[in-house]
Each structure stands twice: as structure tokens, then as C-alpha cells.
Amino acid sequence: MINRLTSLYKLQLIDDQLDELEEMRGDLPLAVQNLESRMNDIARTISEKESEQNESIDKRDKNEKEIERILENQKRFKAQLFSVRNNKEYDALTKEIDHSDEVVKRLMMENDALADSSKKLSVEIEEITPLLNELKKDSDEKKSDLDQIVRTHEKEEVKLREERKKVEELVKKGDYSAYMRIRKAKRGKGVVTIKRSACSGCQNIVPSQRQLEIRRNNKLFNCEYCGRILVSSEIAEAAGE
């Protein structure tokens, strides 16, 4: 039982050190993540605008070709006007010519509108691109700060992770999941000792009868206030060695 409790407390000691390393990174990991997500959003907006522009260019090309084709036909109709044999033929040709004028006019108007919106898109892209560069600069700086912190403690962290793996194997499966559950809920400590008759996790007084029981080191006790696993100072000392 003593070993069971000691292993648990050892795990806590290693996690304390890993938590400290994590804390040194501060809000950098989250800040980098936020910046990257904003950058992705902007990059997506830009690429959407660019593909809209490309579609507009394609459509304008198509319209230009259609205009050329119609004008070519119209030339032929106009030439035929000189060789009509009757009014009916003349009317039919003029109607064709008028109609092609209308279509050409409509296509040209459409192209003007497309060119306008394409220009607007260019302005919009130009407006947001500097923001993207700014965010990138900020993100690069934060990333390099974070890298430096991580690199400084890399060896220490690797060593701690290896130690943790070993200790984890010594901890009973049920204890481990209980420990991890408490750690998650309480953000940090899963196992604590009693200091000045109080749970060092939540500072609530542990009844003296309970303190006596805990000192026997033969059972797992949880603080009745915060739920953390309570071990005696003897266990804590043994684990620290």
C-alpha cells in the first residue's frame, strides 16, 4: 500500500515539474493558435476573391469572343442588305441586325459590370493583404519565442516524460484514471498532503481522526471537500527521495 501511495505522489511530483514547464510557455501556444486561425480565415477570403476574379476574367473573355462572332455575322447581314429582293427579306435582315446590336450592347454592359466588380475585388484584396502580413509577422515572432522556451527545456522535458512513463506503470490503473480525472477537474494537483492539519489542495481542515487514518498509509483517502487524493507527509517524503 505504501508503494501504491508513493508511486501516486511521485507521479504528482513529476507532473508538477511538467506543469511548470508548460506554464513557462504562458499564453504563447494559444496566441499562436489564434493567430494561425485568423491567418487561415484571411487567406481563405483572399483566395475566394481571387477565384471570383478569375471567373470574371473567363466570363469576360467568353463575352468578348461572343461579341466578335456576332459582329462578324452582323457584317454579313449588312452586306446582304444591298442584294435583297423584297421588303420581307429587307425587314428580316434589319431585324437580325438590330437584334445583334442589342445583344452586343447587353454583353458589353455585362463586361463593364464584371470589370467594375473585379476592380473592387482587387481593392479589397489589397486592403486585407497587409493585415495578413502583420499577423504573420506577429505569429512568427511568437513561434520563435515559444520555440526558444521549448528548446531551452527540451532535455529536461524529455527526461521528465521518460520518468513519468516509468512511474505511470507503477501506479494502479484505477488510481491513475482517478488521479487524471481529479487533475483535469482541478487543473493541476491530483494528490496532495496535509499541511497544518489542512488539505494542501483546498486548505480545508482535515478532521483529526481522518488525519490519523491517513497517517497509517494503508488506504486511499480523498479530501471530502475538493476530492483530491490525500497522502501523509511520510509518503510525500518517500516519493521525493
Ligand SMILES: [Zn+2]
Ligand atoms: Zn481538499
